[in-house]
Amino acid sequence: MTTNHTHFLKLLKRETERIDSLGIAKRQENIIEKFGDEKNPHAIIDGKPFLIANSNDYLGLRHHPIVKKSEIEASEKYGAGPGAVRFISGSLKIYRDLEKRLAQFHGRDDAMIFSSGFAANLAALYCLCKGISRDALVTSDVLVISDELNHRSIIDGIRLANLPKEQRKIFSHLDADDLKNILEESSGTRERVIVVTDGVFSMLGELQNLKEIREVIDQCQHLYPLGITLMVDDCHGVGISGKTGRGTEEIFDTQADVLVGTLGKALGSDGGYIVADQTIIDYLRESSATYIYSNNISPGSAGAALAAINIVDSPEGKKLLESSRANTEYFQEKLKQSSFSLAAPSTHPIQPVLIGDTQKTKKLVDGFYDHGILVTNISYPVVPKGRDEIRIQISATHTTDDIEKIVRTFQNCQ
Ligand SMILES: Cc1ncc(COP(=O)(O)O)c(C=O)c1O
Structure with a gap:
């Protein structure tokens, strides 16, 4: 029997065929x-x-015997899955151990882990852009300025925040001067700004010059009453870029205010994370939907990631x-x-x-x-x-x- 739902399925099929016909x-x-x-x-x-x-497994760590052994040991100790989200059934010690290690690795106060780097970007951008409830003190009087070739998870994080068009701007790819122009032209229009960029751009392997970006931000901080926050997604940089694998920050000798990384590329495991100062992490633990209402990585993945970081540092x-x-x-x-x-x-x-x-x-x-x-x-x-x-x-x-x-x-x- 043909139903209205069958018509919908036909539409989906036609769309898939259209994609096939484009060869993409x-x-x-x-x-x-x-x-x-x-x-x-x-x-x-x-x-x-x-x-x-x-493969993004740049150091071959996903096949490293110690990384695999640590994954098995963590599963034996804590079980194969997380059981529930952390605020419901408690946080496994291995998650805190990993967070402390990540914070130390990147020279920050604290870290929080997510099911993926994608989930971390969605959370950070939504929560830093949006007041999380009607009573929230953090308002959305913010301007977000994003590099034109940023990763899809950044684009979707900004989309999720659903800010009006005038609160979203794009700076030309790798162009700190263009960022400066936008910051100066927009002066006085908003309380605060978030500048967001990839550290390593995954299509071409280019690096954002974080030193230049940081200098521009320092020069323009005074233009906004609540300042400018620099968020860097360094999923392709952490574990592999820089002399000791600290990522793009190490190459340019500077730090982001919010750094997003993944455990699923150079670190050979799975999951994502944010490192920042304690105030930001505390706020994100209270507000990130993909952290509060979604399972964390498996204990095995946490064990593997912990071992991988220790190897990078050895x-x-x-x-x-x-x-x-x-x-x-x-x-x-x-x-x-x-x-x-x-x-x-x-x-x-x-x-x-x-x-x-x-x-x-x-x-x-x-x-x-x-x-x-x-x-x-x-x-x-x-x-x-x-x-x-x-x-x-x-x-x-x-x-x-x-x-x-x-x-x-x-x-x-x-
Ligand atoms: C720049 C960038 N950010 C975020 C992600 C997402 O990371 P994950 O695979 O951990 O979700 C990727 C992965 O492709 C990426 O290249």
Whole structure:
């Protein structure tokens, strides 16, 4: 029987077909059956090994024996799941241990963990923009200024706050002068400002110059009665960028007021977090819906993350960070000898190789697959038309043979 609901399902199906016809569907995912060799893990797909050149696990920590052992030990001690949200059935000690470690790692008063980096960004932006109830003292007389290429979770966090258009502004990508112009032009219009940016931009591996941004903010603080708050999402920076893996802040020797990170990339586990001073964390624990009303990460993920941070801070971690840098430099050296080049200068393990045309890029990705290498194409509209790229992500565990094979495959498959 055809019902009104059937008509709705037809509409959904037509929409999925429209996406398919544009060639931008994402749901045909590779199914990885397992991983080979722990030291240089390959993904096994259809029984065949694949070199992984598209993972955020920049240090290979998700396969590290101590990280996996710590995950199992935490599950044995606390159970497989959190049981309930923290204010209902109590907070597992391992969550507090992890939060204290994260705060110490980033040189802050306190940290709070979330189910993901995405959930952390939604919470921080909503709660810092919005009065949380009619009686709340924190009002929404705020201007949010966001880098034009910020991650989707920042965009959605700002959307969630539902501020009128005049309270949302965008500054040109990586342009601290443009930020300054906006701050000066908007002077006197609002009580306070939130400036929000990615630390590392995931499509091109570019870094926001946080020192310049901090200087602009310091110069303009006096223009707003409640000042300017700097929020940085450094999900691709924490654990991997900077001499000791503290992220983009370490590179530019400055700190955000609110720093968002993930446990699910360089730290090899799962979940997200915020570090800040105690006042901000206390306020966010009282107001973040994705923290109060949503389960935390599993105890196993917390145990794994704790072990991963300890490794990053150990002599072994130092070596892994050095390998990551050396491998990235070796990739660039080899690429320079080929007919390919980067879409943007990047010192991060994200290495965006410019291809240009969408069909050519797709063909190359298929070629890589046929040669047993997993890479990802980043296509219009995520990047401007004609700037399609293959995003290579270098791992500290790649061998020189692996890197040479990746560059050779660009040549062989064009
Ligand atoms: C810049 C940035 N922020 C936030 C996230 C979300 O992190 P998570 O996967 O922990 O939700 C990502 C992940 O893709 C990211 O690249």
